[in-house]
Amino acid sequence: MSTKYDIVKQEIQSRILDGTYQPHQKISSESELMKQFGVSRHTVRAAIGELVNKGWLYREQGAGTFCADRSLDNRSSSGVTQRNIAIITTFISDYIFPSIIRGAESFLSQHGYNVSLFSTNNDHENEKRILEKILTEPFDGVIIEPTKSAISNPNIGYYLNMEHQNIPYIMIHAYYEELEPLSITMNDEKGGYVQAEHLIQLGHTNIVGFFKTDDLQGVKRMKGFIKAHRHYGVTINPNGIVTYDSSDKVNKPIQTFMKLLDQGVKPTAIVCYNDELAISMLEVLREKNIRVPEDFSMVGFDDSLIGRLTAVKLTTIQHPQSKMGETAAKMIVDLIKEKNNQPKKTNNKVQSIIFEPSLIVRNSTKILEGKTVTTK
Amino acid sequence: MSTKYDIVKQEIQSRILDGTYQPHQKISSESELMKQFGVSRHTVRAAIGELVNKGWLYREQGAGTFCADRSLDNRSSSGVTQRNIAIITTFISDYIFPSIIRGAESFLSQHGYNVSLFSTNNDHENEKRILEKILTEPFDGVIIEPTKSAISNPNIGYYLNMEHQNIPYIMIHAYYEELEPLSITMNDEKGGYVQAEHLIQLGHTNIVGFFKTDDLQGVKRMKGFIKAHRHYGVTINPNGIVTYDSSDKVNKPIQTFMKLLDQGVKPTAIVCYNDELAISMLEVLREKNIRVPEDFSMVGFDDSLIGRLTAVKLTTIQHPQSKMGETAAKMIVDLIKEKNNQPKKTNNKVQSIIFEPSLIVRNSTKILEGKTVTTK
DNA sequence: TCCGATTTGTTCGTATGTATG
């Protein structure tokens, strides 16, 4: 995999798949590629040779090398419907993802589809590699949880190519706004609002919020957090909002939280991006001998299993989990049907779905001492 | 047709067609061909390269170039290798399975394979449906966790058919004994032995054991449990061994355990089939105000995440989890390689792997009051 | 129609890396 011609080959392949090279368009000449990659002509020719052999490019002596049009050539040759669905998530084994995947797998296998799994680890490079794979192989539909949905995505070209090749896809949890895709999401802003509202109604006024902001979910939950404070006229502590990324999710929130607890005016409650974070924070509080909920209240998000197993059962926001997976599966199957039966009446068109959040009150939140419950 | 490499190519082709080169026979080396035709090595390689691409020859570094066997060359219809691996587990989202799947997925996707997921919910009908699907579609290999491995399997025919069709498969966690397949397992009997031994060494003599016995793992752990008692000369309470199935795993163990706790001579410790059960039992004890480990000791199995998150951290048996998934993935890839390179020497044949269990002592076990620690 | 610049096609030489037996 580390040979020079293979690198050149991969890169050219990427340019084809992400739409840089359109069908019948002339690609860079051999001498240009030599300069671009700093390799000899022999190496460039070896790379191009393999792609010509695969049918991705064709050469014309004297004219140049061109991108082939693979749109209607091969994939229906075998005649047999493959019925493959790809599910791309950021993580596979952690947290609530297994439940989502189970929901989707269960529905899809009942409807005769194979489910292939991919995880990006919230990294754009991995996402790219996976999208290349999906575009190269016969998938009938794709369910995607976007990678780093809050920031601009370098792989948009691949999604456009997917539309070109008429492969239906839907996004869950969040979506890339440029694409305006069909999606299944939570109302995350509302969720963040409800988290904060609950604590405010319990009398808390010094609440910290921790949000993972490389994904859109976190950005929106933060927005809701702020909105609730404004609505109830509670000022937000200047240090009261902490953001972090997937990359520093293990350490940064914990360390920042510890500092916040050591300062003069201590917060009395925390809104957590999700239950996973809440569990970490619970550990911090336990080490500092701060009792939950007597001394400190916390709200999680997602109603994950681990939040129900801990000594202190978490107050949290409900997440549809396996239901979301099933809904996504149903939607992608509908899209595939719609694609195949073009003459069919499109009376009930497939539409995006937004799940409304609801609060689940357990044992991690409590009325602040000396306060009475506020109601709207 | 007048180029040198084309002449070389034609000549080699002729030698294949007229039988000079028989299937799997080594053809002249590149340097020999250089002499024979008076051309450069590059030219020879270009000629051979085209024939390799057509599927008439195959090259093996260090060994030589060989004539391919095109007699039974069927599946080249699509030309493209699919590289699909199926993973069949009993459950997808629960417990330690996500970790196992992640380990396998990570390795396989790095090696260019797609991973398709199936779950049987430990039901033979589902298993049958999935096996039919796999036999019908182009999978290169299968990783299986057997369904109800302790009882006779009605789908053996499908596995035999898989062998017929030359689809490599391996089993994890357990295996159907009739098939004697390649497998990756725990030494479950040893595991059950270690669980019981630990409690016995802590002075416990009235230990109950709960085992799920529709899978072989449970049967073997139970065997180890009994063996440990015999070895240390501890008599087993007649009601001290409780077995249950996947179907009644939610209720039966809990109810039986409650009855045991209400009887005259109470047990002082429990060996659990796995951490999942242990967590349920912990809940029962909490409701009855029996403190762990002060009043009661318990040992789990699998070292699952949930066993580390509870208030009382479980003493348990280590399970390789994602490591097991990765090992399984590596093994299946080796098997596929072995299958494809028939002429290659099978010097290091793929072999079954058994992981040895080791005890992880945490906070759910304690020396029985009024006893001293026993050592072997 | 021809010219010249560009681009791919063929062929040689050489060197080093890596797997096999």
Place this chain on the structure above:
DNA sequence: GCATACATACGAACAAATCGG
């Protein structure tokens, strides 16, 4: 350890086709 054989990579030269002027 050694010879053999294939794998990768660099450089150079000339041939053949294309395309704009």
